[in-house]
Amino acid sequence: MKIAVIGTGYVGLVSGVCFAELGNEVICVDKLSEKIAMLIAGKTPIYEPGLQELMIRNSNAGRLRFTTDFASAIRESEIVIIAVGTPSLPNGEANLEFIQAVASEIGSVLNGYKVIVTKSTVPVGTNDQVVNWIREQTAQPFDVASVPEFLREGTAVRDTLNPDRIVIGTSSQRAANVLYELHRPLTDQVVQTDIRSAEMIKYASNAFLATKISFINEIANICEKVEANVEEVARGMGLDSRIGSSFLRAGIGYGGSCFPKDTQALIQIAGNLSYDFKLLKSVVEVNKLQRGSVLDKLHETLGNLQGRIIGIWGLAFKPGTDDVREAPAFDIIQRLLDEGAELKVYDPIAQDNFRQVYFSDETSINWCNDMWDVVDNSDALCLLTEWDCFVKADLEEIDLRMHGSILIDGRNVYRLEDVSKTGLHYYSVGRPVINGQLDHTLA
Ligand SMILES: NC(=O)c1ccc[n+]([C@@H]2O[C@H](COP(=O)([O-])OP(=O)(O)OC[C@H]3O[C@@H](n4cnc5c(N)ncnc54)[C@H](O)[C@@H]3O)[C@@H](O)[C@H]2O)c1
Numbered sequence: 001m002k003i004a005v006i007g008t009g010y011v012g013l014v015s016g017v018c019f020a021e022l023g024n025e026v027i028c029v030d031k032l033s034e035k036i037a038m039l040i041a042g043k044t045p046i047y048e049p050g051l052q053e054l055m056i057r058n059s060n061a062g063r064l065r066f067t068t069d070f071a072s073a074i075r076e077s078e079i080v081i082i083a084v085g086t087p088s089l090p091n092g093e094a095n096l097e098f099i100q101a102v103a104s105e106i107g108s109v110l111n112g113y114k115v116i117v118t119k120s121t122v123p124v125g126t127n128d129q130v131v132n133w134i135r136e137q138t139a140q141p142f143d144v145a146s147v148p149e150f151l152r153e154g155t156a157v158r159d160t161l162n163p164d165r166i167v168i169g170t171s172s173q174r175a176a177n178v179l180y181e182l183h184r185p186l187t188d189q190v191v192q193t194d195i196r197s198a199e200m201i202k203y204a205s206n207a208f209l210a211t212k213i214s215f216i217n218e219i220a221n222i223c224e225k226v227e228a229n230v231e232e233v234a235r236g237m238g239l240d241s242r243i244g245s246s247f248l249r250a251g252i253g254y255g256g257s258c259f260p261k262d263t264q265a266l267i268q269i270a271g272n273l274s275y276d277f278k279l280l281k282s283v284v285e286v287n288k289l290q291r292g293s294v295l296d297k298l299h300e301t302l303g304n305l306q307g308r309i310i311g312i313w314g315l316a317f318k319p320g321t322d323d324v325r326e327a328p329a330f331d332i333i334q335r336l337l338d339e340g341a342e343l344k345v346y347d348p349i350a351q352d353n354f355r356q357v358y359f360s361d362e363t364s365i366n367w368c369n370d371m372w373d374v375v376d377n378s379d380a381l382c383l384l385t386e387w388d389c390f391v392k393a394d395l396e397e398i399d400l401r402m403h404g405s406i407l408i409d410g411r412n413v414y415r416l417e418d419v420s421k422t423g424l425h426y427y428s429v430g431r432p433v434i435n436g437q438l439d440h441t442l443a
């Protein structure tokens with residue numbers, strides 16, 4: 001099939017590459033010429049494991065092209081996939097300006113029947129507007145479908161090629177047939193539904209996953225008080241098939257380009273219809289507070305943080321990505337700076353992005369080139385992203401190289417038995433403290 005993908009971000013680029021891998025002819029379009037130049041040169045502008053190799057293979061095979069020429073890409077294609085961003089407006093609502101611009105542009109160049117697919121996450125009712133925005137520009141025939149995307153960053157290629165399900169929301173059986181055909185090699189698990197339900201499935205899924213995370217984080221906070229272990233609790237809960245074991249990892253809260261934005265948008269969608277989504281508001285509030293748990297543990301161990309040397313391992317919102325949108329590390333670092341701490345930080349992949357997006361003018365952070373430079377002489381080390389290099393770090397070495405021996409593990413990556421063999425004062429999330437230390441003069 002001939003496909004145009006509009007937007008070469010995490011969703012558009014990965015989808016385009018994967019549809020090419022399935023044997024389709026794909027043209028990826030972006031309005032940023034520097035991005036397209038990079039892609040033509042065989043380089044992915046984003047870090048996503050396995051993506052670059054797959055992209056080069058399909059480009060070389062002639063199934064994958066990149067262009068800024070929107071009109072030709074649309075005219076050559078049978079299916080047009082919209083994958084542009086829908087960031088938050090200041091009030092939490094989704095900003096639809098990019099969707100509207102693309103829809104109008106599609107309308108202005110349409111040259112015959114096409115299936116227009118919205119993969120971007122958009123509020124319920126948006127695809128009806130997409131129909132209108134295109135219709136205002138053309139009398140050509142077309143159908144619109146909502147096919148929300150469920151890939152996760154860091155495992156985007158794998159998720160796209162092995163989806164749990166494909167949701168096809170459309171009122172046109174003709175479009176549904178085309179989309180069944182397109183997705184047939186990926187899965188039999190297809191949910192065909194109306195457009196509005198498809199749009200809602202995406203928000204409801206993200207809201208539910210965010211709810212699971214905030215729920216387990218609150219359980220973790222109580223575990224700390226009653227001396228239970230949240231990992232044991234999650235394991236025991238997860239074996240109940242009605243609950244399921246995934247998304248029950250306690251930590252410093254969720255970040256990323258989706259959960260924070262999509263929970264806010266759903267609260268706003270409900271609010272616009274005078275429905276107060278109380279549960280989801282609490283999920284968001286709990287998540288915000290959870291980031292503060294790292295600070296609480298630092299205060300508990302070090303007291304006043306003025307002049308203390310704090311090491312940070314991990315800046316990305318999760319491992320496997322260079323995306324720093326809504327990364328918990330930002331709030332935590334900002335608060336540490338406000339309290340006068342001296343910071344040494346390291347992330348194996350996201351460091352440049354993080355620095356450029358959040359702290360390009362900040363001179364007081366020591367951006368280290370090596371994870372061990374962060375540890376040397378720190379009063380405390382905080383692990384905020386569970387990159388493999390941190391997970392595999394030698395605990396004895398951490399203890400030896402640090403000044404204060406305080407390790408705050410925001411992702412519960414180390415085994416308690418292993419930590420207890422060292423002299424580290426270890427604080428994780430919802431698990432027993434090892435070598436608890438309340439002496440503020442410690443470090
Ligand atoms: N990132 C994820 O993991 C993920 C997963 C599922 C769904 N989503 C949703 O998918 C959508 C895209 O997310 P993303 O993270 O890929 O976004 P992104 O910001 O990484 O990429 C969007 C791209 O669209 C391009 N663009 C904007 N306007 C354009 C236009 N008029 N013509 C051509 N290109 C244009 C931008 O230049 C950019 O390259 C969002 O709605 C998001 O909520 C994202």
Ligand SMILES: O=c1ccn([C@@H]2O[C@H](COP(=O)(O)OP(=O)(O)O[C@H]3O[C@H](CO)[C@@H](O)[C@H](O)[C@H]3O)[C@@H](O)[C@H]2O)c(=O)[nH]1
Nearest residue numbers: 149150151152153247248249251253254255256258317318
């Ligand atoms: O048990 C868990 C699972 C995740 N997280 C955190 O939750 C955030 C999001 O993680 P994840 O869902 O793995 O990554 P995303 O790439 O943000 O993917 C989510 O958001 C995408 C965009 O909508 C959806 O497509 C995916 O299905 C959905 O999982 C990260 O900060 C994780 O650290 C936890 O704290 N505990």
